Amino acid sequence: MKNITLDVKGMTCGHCKGAVNGALTELEGVDNVEVSLETGKVDVSFDESKVDQAKLKEAVEEQGYDVV
Amino acid sequence: MKNITLDVKGMTCGHCKGAVNGALTELEGVDNVEVSLETGKVDVSFDESKVDQAKLKEAVEEQGYDVV
Numbered sequence: 001m002k003n004i005t006l007d008v009k010g011m012t013c014g015h016c017k018g019a020v021n022g023a024l025t026e027l028e029g030v031d032n033v034e035v036s037l038e039t040g041k042v043d044v045s046f047d048e049s050k051v052d053q054a055k056l057k058e059a060v061e062e063q064g065y066d067v068v
Numbered sequence: 069m070k071n072i073t074l075d076v077k078g079m080t081c082g083h084c085k086g087a088v089n090g091a092l093t094e095l096e097g098v099d100n101v102e103v104s105l106e107t108g109k110v111d112v113s114f115d116e117s118k119v120d121q122a123k124l125k126e127a128v129e130e131q132g133y134d135v136v
Contacts, residue, residue: 014132015083064082 001031004053006042009066011035016065023059027051069099072121074110077134079103084133091127095119 011017017035020042024033029050034043044056057067079085085103088110092101097118102111112124125135 010081012080013078013084015087016081019083 001045002048003043003045004056006044006056006060007068008035008040008042008060009068011037011040011065013037016063019063020060020065023063024056027055027059030056069113070116071111071113072124074112074124074128075136076103076108076110076128077136079105079108079133081105084131087131088128088133091131092124095123095127098124 008020011020017037021033021035024030024044029047030044031047032045060067076088079088085105089101089103092098092112097115098112100113128135
């Protein structure tokens with residue numbers, strides 16, 4: 001299991017938090033997601049054999065947020 | 069049909085807009101809803117014989133926003 005932190009811009013409310021959390025959690029290989037609205041940091045732990053950082057980033061961007 | 073404008077606090081993003089819009093639109097008697105994120109103003113047209121302003125306010129508050 002690998003842990004990374006994504007730096008996400010534009011999350012403003014609980015709905016945003018839920019959208020990002022949901023999009024990441026539903027990816028196969030993602031084990032745990034923690035979203036902080038205050039910092040914009042999204043901690044993700046995932047199985048590197050099933051998903052990679054590029055796919056995580058893509059899932060967040062598809063919800064309308066920038067990953068910096 | 070009656071038209072009112074609710075002054076809603078705390079809507080920050082498109083999800084908030086959608087939540088408020090959806091909660092009002094699904095009320096029986098509500099004809100049209102327009103939400104402005106920039107101003108927080110929510111224009112609602114509704115049938116006074118089916119729904120009243122108190123119920124509109126309640127529906128918005130149930131989504132977690134204050135109506136001032």
